[in-house]
Amino acid sequence: MSKQCYGIFFGILLTIAGVFGQDTSAQPVRDLYVAVGSEVNIPCFGGEELEWRVNRSALTTGPVLHLRNVSLEDTGVYTCHGLNGDISDQISLHPGYAPSPPVVHCWAPSYPQKAFCSWVQKPDTLLPTQYLVTYRPLQPSDYGYASILFTLQPHILNITAINALGTATGFMQFILEDIVKPDPPVNLTITASSAKRATVEWTPPPSWPDTVHFPLKYTVRYYWDQQQTDHTLGPYELPRITITGLRSGRTYKIQVSAEDLLDQGSRSEWSDPVSLAVPSS
Numbered sequence: 001m002s003k004q005c006y007g008i009f010f011g012i013l014l015t016i017a018g019v020f021g022q023d024t025s026a027q028p029v030r031d032l033y034v035a036v037g038s039e040v041n042i043p044c045f046g047g048e049e050l051e052w053r054v055n056r057s058a059l060t061t062g063p064v065l066h067l068r069n070v071s072l073e074d075t076g077v078y079t080c081h082g083l084n085g086d087i088s089d090q091i092s093l094h095p096g097y098a099p100s101p102p103v104v105h106c107w108a109p110s111y112p113q114k115a116f117c118s119w120v121q122k123p124d125t126l127l128p129t130q131y132l133v134t135y136r137p138l139q140p141s142d143y144g145y146a147s148i149l150f151t152l153q154p155h156i157l158n159i160t161a162i163n164a165l166g167t168a169t170g171f172m173q174f175i176l177e178d179i180v181k182p183d184p185p186v187n188l189t190i191t192a193s194s195a196k197r198a199t200v201e202w203t204p205p206p207s208w209p210d211t212v213h214f215p216l217k218y219t220v221r222y223y224w225d226q227q228q229t230d231h232t233l234g235p236y237e238l239p240r241i242t243i244t245g246l247r248s249g250r251t252y253k254i255q256v257s258a259e260d261l262l263d264q265g266s267r268s269e270w271s272d273p274v275s276l277a278v279p280s281s
């Protein structure tokens, strides 16, 4: 079978935490990012006789604000004031966490053209965090061959999370063939041809670019009310089958899933179930 050569493209699904807006009052607000549980000393860039307020409520006095064990409840705008009450300094305190390594997951629903990678960051850092994505062949020895055999060559995708408290890198190493996972087939239709038989048809996942050079095979499953176990049929290479032996009075639910014909990667999720009610005789 002819394996064509395509460039690899990563569509990256990413969320970057919002950037904090600036306060528009006269004194610029300094953003201060601190680790939950840490101890901080916040100096006031201002006069000598000083009062600290948090969210406009009086807190303490002195030139340096000391927080012994920062918790999320300490979030707020801290101001220090001179004798006349004017604001000498304004600090927006953001307690949060240094990033942990992002957990990366890549899959290829449009083999061999595209892979998608997403990642999760747990726990949430609660701070503005940026993600740096790098991706390369594992052994960049000979790019001439690499471009021809890229579907067979190991690649590594790194995601580095960066915020004010630290950085952490998570990665996924993969061979494109191994992460093939089609989207589910669509437009499942059922046509009853007699009281006991029905024809089920569907359309290959629209995201799969080339069913001629990279054919799919399908598995069908059905189950009915009050029945926990399902029946699976297949795999089939054509997008249609006839189910026989249906019983009157039952309502069947039917789903289909797609998989690369050569067993690369894994099977798609099941399509949304479609019902078939067989009338009571």
Ligand SMILES: *[C@@H]1O[C@H](CO)[C@@H](O)[C@H](O)[C@H]1NC(C)=O
Binding pocket: 037, 069, 071
């Ligand atoms: C800091 O506060 C947390 C939560 O209130 C508490 O569990 C922890 O023991 C405290 N640590 C110190 C060093 O006081």
Ligand SMILES: *[C@@H]1O[C@H](CO)[C@@H](O)[C@H](O)[C@H]1NC(C)=O
Binding pocket: 054, 055, 073, 074, 075, 076, 077
């Ligand atoms: C300050 O106000 C913010 C926003 O209303 C609130 O989330 C925070 O808990 C307050 N901080 C303190 C220390 O009262």
Ligand SMILES: *[C@@H]1O[C@H](CO)[C@@H](O)[C@H](O)[C@H]1NC(C)=O
Binding pocket: 134, 135, 136, 156, 157, 158, 169, 171
């Ligand atoms: C990705 O991360 C691995 C492991 O941390 C590291 O060895 C490698 O150099 C990184 N690659 C890139 C392209 O940043």
Ligand SMILES: *[C@@H]1O[C@H](CO)[C@@H](O)[C@H](O)[C@H]1NC(C)=O
Binding pocket: 186, 187, 203, 206
């Ligand atoms: C699925 O069916 C809808 C409605 O009949 C149609 O508009 C759509 O093009 C079909 N999708 C595919 C991939 O055949």
